[in-house]
Amino acid sequence: MSIRSIIYFGIDLFICSWRGSLFYYGWLAFLGFFIMLAVWGNFEQLTKGMIVTNLNDQVTWGMYLSNFVFLVGVAAAAVTIVFPAYFLKNKHMKHVVVLGEIVAIAAVIMCLLFVVNHMGRPDRAWHMTPSWLPVPIFHGIYNWPNSMLTWDVIVLNGYLALNVFCAFYYMYMKYLGREVNKLIYLPVVYLACVWALSIHTVTAFLINTMPARPMWHHSILPIKFITTAFAAGPSLIIIAFSIIKKVTKFEIGKEVFDFLSKVVLWCLGIALFLILSELVTEFYANTEHSFSLRYLVTGMYGLWGLVPWFWTAMVLMIGGFVLLLIPKIRKNLMLLPFICGMVFVGIWIDKGMGFVIPGFIPSPIGEFSEYTPSLIEIVNSLGNWAVGFMVFTMLAKCAIAISTGEVRYRDPKSIVTQSVDPPSFKGGGTPPWQSGRWGA
Amino acid sequence: MSDNKKNKFKISDYLADITDFVKSAKPKENASANFDEVMGEATDGFPRPELLGKIPDSEARTESSSGSAWNALNNQESSGRRDFLMKAGVFAGAAALLSGANDAEARTTWAEWFQGNYRLMSDKERKESVKRLEARYTEEYGKKTFVDDMPAEKDVLFGYALNIQKCIGCRRCVKACVKENNQSRQDPEIEWIRVIRMEKGTFNKGDMDKGYSGLSGEKHGIQVGGFAHKPAGVVLEGQHYYDPKLVPEKDAFYFPIQCQQCEKPPCVKVCPVRTTYRDPDGIVVIDYNWCIGCRMCMGACPYWARRFNWGPPNLSKEEMNPKTHYFGNRPRMNGVVEKCTFCLQRTRRGRYTACVEVCPVGARKFGNLLDPNSEVRKVLDRKKVFRLRVDLNTYPKFFYFID
Numbered sequence: 001m002s003i004r005s006i007i008y009f010g011i012d013l014f015i016c017s018w019r020g021s022l023f024y025y026g027w028l029a030f031l032g033f034f035i036m037l038a039v040w041g042n043f044e045q046l047t048k049g050m051i052v053t054n055l056n057d058q059v060t061w062g063m064y065l066s067n068f069v070f071l072v073g074v075a076a077a078a079v080t081i082v083f084p085a086y087f088l089k090n091k092h093m094k095h096v097v098v099l100g101e102i103v104a105i106a107a108v109i110m111c112l113l114f115v116v117n118h119m120g121r122p123d124r125a126w127h128m129t130p131s132w133l134p135v136p137i138f139h140g141i142y143n144w145p146n147s148m149l150t151w152d153v154i155v156l157n158g159y160l161a162l163n164v165f166c167a168f169y170y171m172y173m174k175y176l177g178r179e180v181n182k183l184i185y186l187p188v189v190y191l192a193c194v195w196a197l198s199i200h201t202v203t204a205f206l207i208n209t210m211p212a213r214p215m216w217h218h219s220i221l222p223i224k225f226i227t228t229a230f231a232a233g234p235s236l237i238i239i240a241f242s243i244i245k246k247v248t249k250f251e252i253g254k255e256v257f258d259f260l261s262k263v264v265l266w267c268l269g270i271a272l273f274l275i276l277s278e279l280v281t282e283f284y285a286n287t288e289h290s291f292s293l294r295y296l297v298t299g300m301y302g303l304w305g306l307v308p309w310f311w312t313a314m315v316l317m318i319g320g321f322v323l324l325l326i327p328k329i330r331k332n333l334m335l336l337p338f339i340c341g342m343v344f345v346g347i348w349i350d351k352g353m354g355f356v357i358p359g360f361i362p363s364p365i366g367e368f369s370e371y372t373p374s375l376i377e378i379v380n381s382l383g384n385w386a387v388g389f390m391v392f393t394m395l396a397k398c399a400i401a402i403s404t405g406e407v408r409y410r411d412p413k414s415i416v417t418q419s420v421d422p423p424s425f426k427g428g429g430t431p432p433w434q435s436g437r438w439g440a
Numbered sequence: 441m442s443d444n445k446k447n448k449f450k451i452s453d454y455l456a457d458i459t460d461f462v463k464s465a466k467p468k469e470n471a472s473a474n475f476d477e478v479m480g481e482a483t484d485g486f487p488r489p490e491l492l493g494k495i496p497d498s499e500a501r502t503e504s505s506s507g508s509a510w511n512a513l514n515n516q517e518s519s520g521r522r523d524f525l526m527k528a529g530v531f532a533g534a535a536a537l538l539s540g541a542n543d544a545e546a547r548t549t550w551a552e553w554f555q556g557n558y559r560l561m562s563d564k565e566r567k568e569s570v571k572r573l574e575a576r577y578t579e580e581y582g583k584k585t586f587v588d589d590m591p592a593e594k595d596v597l598f599g600y601a602l603n604i605q606k607c608i609g610c611r612r613c614v615k616a617c618v619k620e621n622n623q624s625r626q627d628p629e630i631e632w633i634r635v636i637r638m639e640k641g642t643f644n645k646g647d648m649d650k651g652y653s654g655l656s657g658e659k660h661g662i663q664v665g666g667f668a669h670k671p672a673g674v675v676l677e678g679q680h681y682y683d684p685k686l687v688p689e690k691d692a693f694y695f696p697i698q699c700q701q702c703e704k705p706p707c708v709k710v711c712p713v714r715t716t717y718r719d720p721d722g723i724v725v726i727d728y729n730w731c732i733g734c735r736m737c738m739g740a741c742p743y744w745a746r747r748f749n750w751g752p753p754n755l756s757k758e759e760m761n762p763k764t765h766y767f768g769n770r771p772r773m774n775g776v777v778e779k780c781t782f783c784l785q786r787t788r789r790g791r792y793t794a795c796v797e798v799c800p801v802g803a804r805k806f807g808n809l810l811d812p813n814s815e816v817r818k819v820l821d822r823k824k825v826f827r828l829r830v831d832l833n834t835y836p837k838f839f840y841f842i843d
Binding site (some may be wrong): 213359363364 | 556557559560627628680697706709711712730732733738739740741742748749750751752775777
């Protein structure tokens with residue numbers, strides 16, 4: 001482990017992530033298109049203010065936070081690969097563990113982008129630096145432990161750091177052709193597993209600790225978040241793995257798909273049960289506190305903007321669950337990605353716009369007003385997703401290239417001797433310093 | 441915090457907020473020197489804070505003469521020079537921001553950007569910050585602007601009482617509030633007070649059988665109030681977009697709401713950067729220069745009291761009120777949250793809030809809760825008083841009452 005090898009590691013990763021087949025370039029260009037659109041969108045929003053969004057004083061959180069909440073779950077769901085790999089000692093999962101960590105990295109980066117988009121004054125983000133940090137100019141103030149948002153900032157950035165360490169350390173050691181040092185690696189991995197649960201739990205606490213919004217103010221929320229996350233996250237991972245399996249030489253065992261699809265099945269089942277519990281609890285008594293949910297499920301006062309979305313989500317989730325219940329279909333690797341796509345989209349609706357937005361409808365004084373995202377919001381959100389996919393694609397390509405041995409550390413000395421023409425030797429034949437005649 | 445309040449609430453209730461108050465509890469001395477010098481004549485006729493409890497009944501008060509001395513002061517400056525200054529300032533500022541040139545506007549922007557949280561600043565830094573803001577507003581609005589930094593005073597806990605029996609729903613308080621507090625006039629249009637129109641009769645024969653049709657389609661003869669199946673009038677129990685030719689309407693009563701200045705404010709608890717906090721005189725304030733615009737407080741507020749500057753505020757030079765306070769009505773910027781502050785630029789100087797002054801029927805009462813002779817205390821002692829959403833344990837200091 002030398003400075004030189006780290007520099008070479010960086011260079012090789014960079015080269016690997018920017019080189020590929022035509023299909024690869026096409027995919028990056030496709031994502032780049034949306035990122036460029038989002039650059040325009042962000043410019044508009046930063047110069048003109050949040051007024052370019054359709055958010056208002058009634059519905060103050062919208063598309064940005066919907067996606068944020070959903071993606072925190074995807075990030076947390078990386079644990080469904082890491083946990084079985086190291087706690088259950090599952091060999092097949094261990095083989096792909098680095099990809100799980102890369103999913104987490106990409107998801108947390110998307111989360112942070114969405115939060116920055118949501119902020120009215122992103123230029124003042126430094127106000128969140130804790131005042132005890134020895135930073136010379138930026139002397140912030142942190143409402144910790146009172147504010148749940150401060151907890152969320154800590155756990156999200158911590159989770160990002162843990163996963164960046166795990167993934168890059170693992171890749172670096174593979175790059176050197178060595179095994180990881182378990183004394184360093186395993187404690188961090190175990191910590192990351194616990195931490196994964198914390199990020200989603202804290203995000204749930206951030207939302208359900210506000211009695212002003214009765215739709216969110218119940219204790220079912222953290223567990224519902226975790227179960228939907230552990231259904232949506234592995235779904236995304238299954239889709240990604242299916243594509244990786246098809247376009248690269250990287251081997252992903254059947255057992256991996258089997259395990260992950262089982263996780264999706266059970267977590268989705270529990271999530272559906274929790275949704276049912278919530279609906280019965282709220283709809284039976286039908287107090288004013290259930291108006292948000294009624295607006296979402298049936299529409300109220302002639303406003304029903306979210307009703308089709310909710311029922312689409314239900315159809316997708318229940319349909320996905322029923323299909324996964326049938327072993328033949330669940331084990332069919334051709335069908336599985338499509339079912340997972342259903343589950344993923346269903347939960348994205350249910351947890352994003354089907355959860356964040358109706359919390360504000362009606363407003364605390366009983367005003368019903370509908371919200372639909374503006375063009376800028378959609379453009380920025382797509383851009384953030386594109387950034388996440390790009391990060392995942394590039395890192396996954398590097399990780400796969402390192403795992404298959406395409407990219408590995410070559411001793412610089414040997415590279416030098418190969419590239420320089422062998423000096424001519426007067427006597428002809430092999431020079432003595434190479435033939436070993438000089439000893440050594 | 442005074443002894444009175446300690447008796448009223450358990451100190452353990454304040455555990456969550458205790459850290460907030462440690463620094464702000466001590467009143468700052470000599471903080472108002474520059475304001476007093478300038479304001480000496482401008483506050484003519486208005487009682488000092490120490491006299492607040494002895495203010496006569498608001499109905500008997502004379503009309504406010506606020507701003508007259510100020511207008512005279514401002515008119516001395518020629519408008520031509522003002523325009524030139526404005527244009528020069530805007531162009532130079534934009535250029536300077538891009539090029540980093542040596543310009544007052546750019547320097548102010550940078551200095552404000554590096555400015556710390558108000559409660560962490562030293563007295564010197566606070567003075568500098570206020571000076572900077574005064575210079576900026578004076579140039580931007582072409583008016584001599586003063587930014588007060590009067591801190592909360594000892595033995596004062598502001599309270600508000602509103603007589604819903606008297607309120608006629610004329611919305612003069614809303615307009616006066618906007619005028620006094622420099623809210624953005626349009627895009628975004630911001631009002632801190634909302635007057636909700638409540639329907640009087642809940643039994644309306646025309647709405648019979650329109651309540652629950654039920655899955656069976658059976659008619660139950662149930663009617664669930666006059667608002668059961670009204671078109672999406674957008675509001676549940678009453679609505680605040682009413683627009684009749686004359687108020688009060690026969691079939692309605694009115695219910696104004698604004699920031700309730702909770703003793704245990706949920707908005708303060710959720711703020712990640714402590715930009716909003718409860719000052720010792722009970723007013724929940726916002727340091728606009730420190731707000732990051734995350735809008736957690738808007739989600740947490742059960743009274744829908746907070747407003748967000750969705751875009752750069754639109755406040756014309758003519759309409760701008762140059763008597764401002766750091767935590768009160770100074771012009772806000774894009775992307776920060778604001779709300780009612782009980783007009784602390786007035787009330788900390790012993791005056792009434794704009795809404796109290798303007799109310800034509802005397803429905804609004806204001807005063808020091810710690811003073812047994814104050815109007816608010818008299819209302820609490822003698823009238824039938826209630827507060828909004830007591831189930832949430834926010835302890836509002838905004839009381840509603842009927843005679």
